[in-house]
Amino acid sequence: MDRLAALEKDPAARERSYAAAQERILLCSKCHGEDGNSRRDYIPNLAGQNPQYLFDAFEKYVTRQRTDFVMNQAAKLLTLDERVNIAFYFSQQKVHPRPVAEPVDNALVAQGAQRFGTLCVACHGAAALGRDGIPRIAGQPRPYLSHALQRYRDKDPSRADSPMLGVAASLSDGDIAALAAYLSQLQP
Known part of the structure; x- marks a missing residue:
């Protein structure tokens, strides 16, 4: 830090x-893109992400507090300075949210906005831009958001020690779909 x-x-x-x-x-660019904008809908955009959050995530992959086969291997290949530099680099990139292939369901987006306002805004901020060690979730790909929220709700061990485990425990499948629809369409 x-x-x-x-x-x-x-x-x-x-x-x-x-x-x-x-x-x-x-x-990193093979999955996250050279400018931090994901090449696949199930992989998060790192562009414009909070550098402290990115660095913390790297460290959790290094220590295996957070598990993902590719990320655990990649993080081990990098020195501490390289992890700091990469976190800083991606934080400086401009986010280009991927276009959504499916039509926007305005009712679902409105439901997601309401749920976000009651459950998520205190940590992620009114515009879902995060702060300090809390990630920006605005403009992330919808499939990534859905999968991540399901993993938190289902207490996936690869996400151990995250405050999101308790927060997401009460989410229904409908809540997750609504939050993902709302957050994916937010412009960071």
């Missing part, structure tokens, strides 16, 4: 970090 904070204060260090990350993101 100290390294990320130092980058925020030093323009020359930010430039060096950004350049160093550009050399190491080849592996």
Whole structure:
């Protein structure tokens, strides 16, 4: 965290970090895109994400507090400095939400907005942009959001120690569909 904070204060260090990350993101770009915009609907966009959240996620993959076969392997290949640089790099990219193939169900989006306002806004913020160690969920791909919320609700062990386990425990399938519809159409 100290390294990320130092980058925020030093323009020359930010430039060096950004350049160093550009050399190491080849592996990340296969799924998350060179600019952090996901190539697949089931993979999250990293562009514009909170750098502290990205770094925390990296560290959880390194220590296996969070499990995903690809991410656990990738995180182990990177040094601490590289993980900091990559988190900073993706946080500086512009989000380009993927176009939704299916028509927007305005009633479902409205239901998602209502549920978001009562359940999610306190942590993720009114515009779902997150803060500090809490992720931006606005503009994430709908299938990714649905799958992630289901995993939290079902207490998937790969998401152990997340406050989302308790929050999502009460979500119905309808709630998840509504939240995913609402959040995916929000412009970050």
